[in-house]
Amino acid sequence: YNELKNKMPKKVNWATLAEFETQDYTNASQEFACTSEKGCEIVDISPKVTPS
Numbered sequence: 001y002n003e004l005k006n007k008m009p010k011k012v013n014w015a016t017l018a019e020f021e022t023q024d025y026t027n028a029s030q031e032f033a034c035t036s037e038k039g040c041e042i043v044d045i046s047p048k049v050t051p052s
Contacts, residue, residue: 034040
């Protein structure tokens with residue numbers, strides 16, 4: 001923990017964070033949408049981000 005902590009930057013420029021996060025590689029923003037009539041489907045609930 002301490003070794004990794006020491007490698008972390010002391011200051012972070014939060015204004016430029018979006019430049020590094022151009023795609024979402026996770027599946028955490030997907031959820032099941034279930035109805036009694038149609039069963040279930042996976043729905044992406046993440047906001048759509050367009051690269052600049």
